[in-house]
Structure formats: C-alpha cells, structure tokens
C-alpha cells in the first residue's frame with residue numbers, strides 16, 4: 001500500500017475514504033423558480049433549510065466514519081486569497097455570466113469587489129443575482145428590457161452541491177472538466193482557481209489530466225476509478241466518446257491504468273451519468289440499474305505502448321469483464337429495486353444506485369430507497385443511511401454529492 005503523500009490520492013472507488021470535498025447547499029437553491037428549472041437541470045425546488053440539515057447530517061456521517069470533510073467554497077476562497085487573484089476571479093466569473101451590458105458588468109464587479117470577505121463573495125457568485133438586487137447607471141440593456149419576465153441578471157448555480165461532476169480525482173490528479181451545460185460548466189471555474197492557486201492543491205501540486213478549455217465534454221459522474229488498473233467512463237448525455245479517447249492517451253502515459261472501459265449508456269436525462277446506474281460497493285460487488293443491462297456496450301481501451309491506444313468492443317458478460325479486469329473470481333451485480341420494474345424505476349430516479357463507498361463493503365445510501373437497501377444488506381454490505389428528501393430533488397445521491405480527495409489504497 002503506497003503512503004498518501006500527495007494532496008490528491010485516489011486509486012479506487014472503495015478504498016478507505018480519508019478526505020472528501022463537499023459543497024453545502026446555499027442560497028443558490030432559493031433562486032430556483034418553476035419556469036426555469038429545466039435550464040438549471042432541476043426537477044423540483046428543494047426547501048433550503050431542510051436540504052442544509054440533510055447535507056450537514058451527510059457530512060457528519062462521513063466524519064463519524066473517519067473522513068475529513070472539506071468544502072468547495074472554503075477552498076475556493078482560500079485559493080483566491082492565497083493567489084491574490086480576487087479581481088481576476090471576478091473578471092473570469094463575469095465573462096461566463098452572459099451579461100452584455102458594460103454598465104451592468106461594472107455594477108456587478110463593483111458589488112463583488114466591494115465584499116471584503118472573500119468567502120462571502122464566493123458564496124454570492126454561486127447564488128447568482130436577481131434583477132431587483134442591482135441598479136445600474138445609464139439605464140437598462142436590451143436584454144434587461146426584452147427579457148422582462150426573466151428574474152435574474154446572473155443565473156444561480158444550484159448543482160454545485162454535486163461536487164462529483166465539475167472535476168474528478170484519480171491517482172494524484174484531476175480531470176478539470178468541460179461540462180455539457182453552461183449552467184454547470186461555470187462551476188468548473190472554482191476548480192480552476194483551486195488547482196491554480198490553493199496553497200495545498202494549487203501550483204502544480206495536483207496533476208491535471210483534462211482541462212475546462214477542452215472542446216469535448218466530460219463530467220465526473222461518468223468517471224469511476226474501479227482500481228489502480230481500471231477506469232470506467234460512461235459515454236452519456238454528459239460525456240463524449242472523443243473526450244475518453246483524449247483522456248486515455250494521457251492517463252496511460254501519466255498513471256498506471258491498464259484498462260479504460262467505456263460504457264455506452266446513451267443520451268438519457270434519467271441516466272445522465274454512469275454513476276446513476278452503476279457504482280462499486282465492494283471488491284467484487286456493484287450496484288446496477290437493470291434498464292442499462294440489456295444490450296449494454298462496453299469498449300476496452302488499452303495502451304499500445306507507443307502512445308496510441310487499442311479500442312476493442314467487449315463480447316463477454318459484464319460480470320466476467322469486471323471480474324477479469326479486477327482479478328476477482330466473480331463479481332456480483334446488485335440490481336436497483338431488486339430488479340422489480342416499478343421499484344427499480346422509482347429508486348433509480350431517487351438515486352438508489354448512486355452509492356458512496358467509504359470502505360470496502362461500507363456504503364452511504366439514501367434511506368428512502370428501501371428495496372435497494374434491503375438487497376444491499378442481504379448481500380452483506382454495511383449501509384450508512386442518510387435522509388435525502390430535499391437533496392434528491394436535484395437528481396443526485398451520495399456519490400454525486402462527494403468528490404474523494406484521498407482514499408487509502410486497497
């Protein structure tokens with residue numbers, strides 16, 4: 001087992017979790033309104049106070065199991081202060097808001113730079129700005145005038161508590177992702193400033209395998225580090241096959257990965273990421289949603305040794321592919337909803353497959369997915385059940401809401 005000497009150390013999905021990054025849901029959730037939920041990738045409006053209570057309980061459950069919990073908003077503020085880059089951050093944040101009016105841009109910049117507390121400023125950039133919050137000299141811009149029913153100057157970023165997606169950790173580095181939607185791609189700016197300027201995570205201390213300026217998309221919910229040898233990546237509504245090919249060349253050169261399995265899960269909102277339908281819960285156990293099994297295509301990408309890669313469509317059953325690659329005699333696929341079509345559809349929608357493993361066989365789940373939880377326990381897994389009634393309204397579960405920074409090797 002290699003000692004953890006780097007700020008990022010992740011070589012599995014199941015190694016004992018020692019440090020994790022979360023984002024506590026903030027006022028961005030109070031800028032969700034019914035007419036614009038789809039644009040912001042939400043299906044409902046969480047009650048912030050209860051969402052925060054649920055999130056605090058999630059964080060406490062991790063701490064009680066030996067996990068150090070860090071918060072994205074704090075790391076971002078620390079990075080901005082350490083780098084003395086407050087104005088640079090605001091300029092780059094403004095450039096991605098879509099605001100055209102120079103007068104409005106100046107008013108927003110003055111507002112943010114006028115906030116002495118960088119942490120509070122970071123939270124405000126996450127929350128967004130309502131039109132009622134800012135007055136500008138020199139009158140309204142055209143968009144201010146014709147988009148009269150749109151209540152925001154700057155959109156909130158309500159998906160930030162899904163820290164799994166804007167960047168993904170593996171080995172001693174990250175993929176700083178280019179995300180499908182503008183509303184979420186803006187989130188990756190925080191990661192950029194952390195990995196550029198933070199005293200512990202910046203200035204080259206963290207390897208970078210992908211960058212937010214890349215033209216093809218990849219999101220962390222599609223990236224599963226099955227072992228030090230095997231990475232699984234979904235080809236999904238959020239991740240392009242081209243991104244996986246680019247990433248493969250870099251990872252085979254800079255890490256000890258031997259296989260990258262590309263899972264074709266299709267362009268489906270319900271299955272927006274691979275981890276909504278497939279997660280690893282033990283050395284030889286996985287959750288899976290039955291709807292992706294029939295006809296699932298998996299390609300095995302391996303290095304040729306000269307910088308190029310070989311791509312082969314696998315023919316075998318998924319269980320055998322996984323057992324062979326992970327050096328197990330066999331693996332067990334534990335079906336969400338116990339394979340019952342009604343229960344599995346209901347519980348996948350509420351992230352019954354989206355589990356967070358904090359040690360081999362020890363898994364954080366939403367308490368609400370009772371059928372899936374029962375069969376996980378029957379398979380011998382120890383469950384840490386957390387409430388997710390408000391949190392799940394954003395369509396994410398325990399794995400979505402967490403980004404491992406350090407896991408012990410297995």
Ligand SMILES: NC(=[NH2+])NCCC[C@H](N)C(=O)O
Nearest residue numbers: 041164221273394395396400
């Ligand atoms: N890793 C995950 N499954 N993340 C879930 C993200 C949910 C979020 N509302 C989105 O559509 O992006």
